[in-house]
Amino acid sequence: MKKIVLTGASSGIGRALAIELGRRGAELVIAARRKSELESLAQEIAAVGGTAHVLVLDVANVAAVKEGLAEADRMLGGFDTVIANAGVGINDPEDAFNWEDVERMLDVNVRGAFATLVHSIPYLRAHGGGQLSAVTSLAGRRGLPASGAYSASKAAVSVFLETLRVDLLAENIRVTDIQPGFVDTPMTQRNRFKMPFIWSAEKAASYISDELEGAPGVIAFPLPLDMVTSAVSMLPNVIYDPLAKLMLDRNKHKQE
Numbered sequence: 001m002k003k004i005v006l007t008g009a010s011s012g013i014g015r016a017l018a019i020e021l022g023r024r025g026a027e028l029v030i031a032a033r034r035k036s037e038l039e040s041l042a043q044e045i046a047a048v049g050g051t052a053h054v055l056v057l058d059v060a061n062v063a064a065v066k067e068g069l070a071e072a073d074r075m076l077g078g079f080d081t082v083i084a085n086a087g088v089g090i091n092d093p094e095d096a097f098n099w100e101d102v103e104r105m106l107d108v109n110v111r112g113a114f115a116t117l118v119h120s121i122p123y124l125r126a127h128g129g130g131q132l133s134a135v136t137s138l139a140g141r142r143g144l145p146a147s148g149a150y151s152a153s154k155a156a157v158s159v160f161l162e163t164l165r166v167d168l169l170a171e172n173i174r175v176t177d178i179q180p181g182f183v184d185t186p187m188t189q190r191n192r193f194k195m196p197f198i199w200s201a202e203k204a205a206s207y208i209s210d211e212l213e214g215a216p217g218v219i220a221f222p223l224p225l226d227m228v229t230s231a232v233s234m235l236p237n238v239i240y241d242p243l244a245k246l247m248l249d250r251n252k253h254k255q256e
């Protein structure tokens with residue numbers, strides 16, 4: 001039975017993933033800021049046969065992350081899997097350079113994810129190995145117009161995971177970068193542009209749970225967007241820049 005610490009569990013992908021992993025028999029620590037959402041989720045997980053412990057945690061507070069992981073270790077009696085999923089995607093069409101928004105994405109998506117990953121390592125070592133993962137995004141494969149801070153925040157975590165994967169190999173700690181395309185969650189329900197190949201949170205959760213079993217280096221989905229973003233990541237700037245500008249203008253036009 002897996003013992004899992006999952007951040008960002010109160011909503012969207014994290015919530016669906018917690019239920020799916022609970023259904024598969026995992027014992028989880030479900031972490032986020034909203035206690036009432038976590039408490040109702042814990043009941044839902046119990047109803048499908050899993051066990052969940054609630055941990056109220058703001059990942060932007062690094063000291064709290066460290067303490068929270070120690071608390072999770074006590075609640076679970078050691079853990080073997082970590083999924084750093086907490087994240088924010090702020091996309092203000094009026095102002096893509098609002099510093100408060102940029103700072104929030106750095107604090108939660110970068111500092112919060114890095115802190116969760118780094119401070120989990122001693123517990124996985126103590127366990128004799130395990131699985132360390134984070135939910136990044138296909139949006140991190142290239143700087144997306146009007147979403148630069150979000151793309152950059154996810155790219156930072158992906159690059160960090162890439163090195164952790166090698167650094168921790170000899171210690172039997174498998175590292176997985178989970179890169180979703182569009183998933184229907186409160187985060188994307190605010191978007192007013194068309195989101196190609198969008199998946200439900202339940203479909204994403206089921207896919208991630210299946211794939212995590214094999215502990216691959218990267219879990220990217222859906223396949224068509226995985227392929228498109230791979231190809232786009234290799235385009236020279238001379239082709240990418242006008243294409244990205246075209247996309248930006250089209251989305252702006254749709255939002256007017």
Ligand SMILES: NC(=O)c1ccc[n+]([C@@H]2O[C@H](COP(=O)([O-])OP(=O)(O)OC[C@H]3O[C@@H](n4cnc5c(N)ncnc54)[C@H](OP(=O)(O)O)[C@@H]3O)[C@@H](O)[C@H]2O)c1
Pocket residue numbers: 007008009010011012013014031032033034035037057058059060085086087088089108112135136137138179180181182183184185186187188
């Ligand atoms: N939806 C997509 O299309 C998509 C695509 C690619 C990647 N992702 C990534 O998937 C992850 C989950 O996103 P989602 O779509 O499921 O969004 P969501 O429904 O808005 O959920 C975000 C989760 O993160 C938690 N969170 C936010 N700030 C936090 C903080 N400071 N401390 C602790 N928890 C915090 C939220 O809980 P509280 O508010 O209760 O703290 C919530 O549980 C994110 O990392 C996102 O970037 C999403």
